[in-house]
Amino acid sequence: MEPLLQLQGICKEYPGPSGIVSVLRGVDVALSAGSFTALLGSSGCGKSTLLSIAGGLLTPDAGTAKVNGEDLFAGNVRDRARRRGRLVGFVFQRFHLLPYLTVEENVMAASLGGGERVTAEAARSRLDRLGMTERLHHRPGQLSAGEQQRVAVARAMAHGAKLLLADEPTGNLDEENAAIILDAFTDFAASGGTVLMVTHERPVAARAGKEYRLKDGALI
Ligand SMILES: Nc1ncnc2c1ncn2[C@@H]1O[C@H](COP(=O)(O)OP(=O)(O)OP(=O)(O)O)[C@@H](O)[C@H]1O
Ligand SMILES: [Mg+2]
Numbered sequence: 001m002e003p004l005l006q007l008q009g010i011c012k013e014y015p016g017p018s019g020i021v022s023v024l025r026g027v028d029v030a031l032s033a034g035s036f037t038a039l040l041g042s043s044g045c046g047k048s049t050l051l052s053i054a055g056g057l058l059t060p061d062a063g064t065a066k067v068n069g070e071d072l073f074a075g076n077v078r079d080r081a082r083r084r085g086r087l088v089g090f091v092f093q094r095f096h097l098l099p100y101l102t103v104e105e106n107v108m109a110a111s112l113g114g115g116e117r118v119t120a121e122a123a124r125s126r127l128d129r130l131g132m133t134e135r136l137h138h139r140p141g142q143l144s145a146g147e148q149q150r151v152a153v154a155r156a157m158a159h160g161a162k163l164l165l166a167d168e169p170t171g172n173l174d175e176e177n178a179a180i181i182l183d184a185f186t187d188f189a190a191s192g193g194t195v196l197m198v199t200h201e202r203p204v205a206a207r208a209g210k211e212y213r214l215k216d217g218a219l220i
Contacts, residue, residue, distance in 0.1 A: 002069055003030035004194040005054060005163055010063035012049055023049050024060070025217030031196060033162070036189040038205035039198045041214035047198045048167055050214065054196060055165045056084040067163050085114025089156030091166040095148040097140040097155075103127065104136045107155045115159030126154040130184060146177025153184050157193070164188055166197040170204055182207045 007029040013022045023046040031037055041047050052058035053065055056072035065072045067087045073080060089110070097106050107123035127133060130150040140148050149169060156164055164185065170178035182204065185195045189209075199205050212219045 001032065004033040004035075004068055005029060005031040005196065006064075006066045007050075007054060008064050010050070010053055010060045010065065012046070012053065012058070012060050022217060024053075026063070027214075027217070027219055029054070029196075029212070029219065031194050033194055034189055034192050035210065036185055036195040036208045037197070037210045037212060038208035039196060039212050039214060040200070040202075040205055043200075045214045046217065047214055051165050051167050051196065051198055055088045055090060055163070056080055057090075082114045085112075085159075087115075087162055089159070089161035089164045091149070091152050091156045091164070091169045093168040093171045095140070095145075095152045097148055097151055099140050102137045102139055103132060103143070103151050106140070106151055107158050110155045110159040113159075115161060118158045123154070123158060126158050127151070129187075130154050130180060146173045146180075149173060149177065149181060150184075153181050157184070157188055162194060164193055164195045166195065168198055168200065170199065170201070178204065 007027060010024050010027040012024040013020045027050060039047055049058065053060050059073055070083055072083065098109060101109060104120060104123050107126055108118045108120060111118045124136060127136060130153060132147065132150050135143060135147060169181055185197065189195050197208060205211050
C-alpha cells in the first residue's frame with residue numbers, strides 16, 4: 001500500500017551570515033495511514049523545517065512530498081493552498097487560535113482553508129472529546145495554555161485532514177493537558193489518520209508507535 005505521507009530526497013538549505021547552511025540533506029520518510037510517529041532531534045537540527053515541508057508550507061530545494069499520493073507542491077499557489085487545507089491539519093507550540101472568535105468558532109474555522117465543512121455540532125463533538133464543553137463560548141484570551149492547545153487540536157482534526165502535523169504540541173503544557181492531547185493523537189491514528197509529532201521530550205515521544213531522529217540532515 002502507498003504510504004500516506006511520502007517524502008523522498010528532501011533537501012533544504014538556508015542562507016546564513018557565514019554562508020549557506022544545509023539543514024536537510026536527502027531526507028526520506030514514509031508513514032502509513034493509521035500511524036503515530038515522533039520526530040526527535042537536537043535544537044536547530046531542522047525538525048520544524050521538515051514538518052513545514054511535509055505540510056506543504058515550505059518548498060524544498062530538492063525532493064518530492066506526497067500526501068495520499070498527491071504532490072504537495074504541484075500547481076500554483078492557490079492549488080497548493082487548497083490541497084494543503086484539505087489534506088493537512090497543523091498544531092503548533094503556540095496554538096495560533098483566532099483571538100476574536102470563540103472556542104467553537106475557532107474549530108468551525110478549520111474548514112476555511114479547505115476540507116470538509118465543520119458544523120457547530122461537529123465542532124462541539126470534537127471539543128467535548130477534549131474536555132472543552134464548558135468553554136465553548138470563551139475566547140482564546142480567556143483560556144489557559146492547555147485549554148488553548150486542546151482547541152487547536154480539535155481544530156486541526158475537524159475538517160477531515162488525513163495528516164496531522166504537530167510541532168512540539170505539548171512543549172508549554174503540564175502533564176495532564178499533555179496526556180489529553182496525546183490521547184487525542186492516539187485516537188486520531190486509531191481511526192485511520194496519520195500523526196507526525198515533533199518533540200524534545202522522551203516520555204512524550206514514547207507515546208508514539210515509532211520514533212525518528214533527525215541528525216546531520218538525515219533521519220535515523
Ligand atoms: N528562514 C530561515 N532562514 C535562515 N535560516 C533558518 C531559517 N529557518 C531556520 N533556519 C535555520 O535552520 C536550522 C533548522 O531550523 P529548525 O527551525 O528547522 O530547527 P528545529 O530542529 O525545529 O529546532 P528547535 O528544536 O529549536 O525548534 C537552524 O539552524 C535555523 O537557524
Ligand atoms: Mg522547531
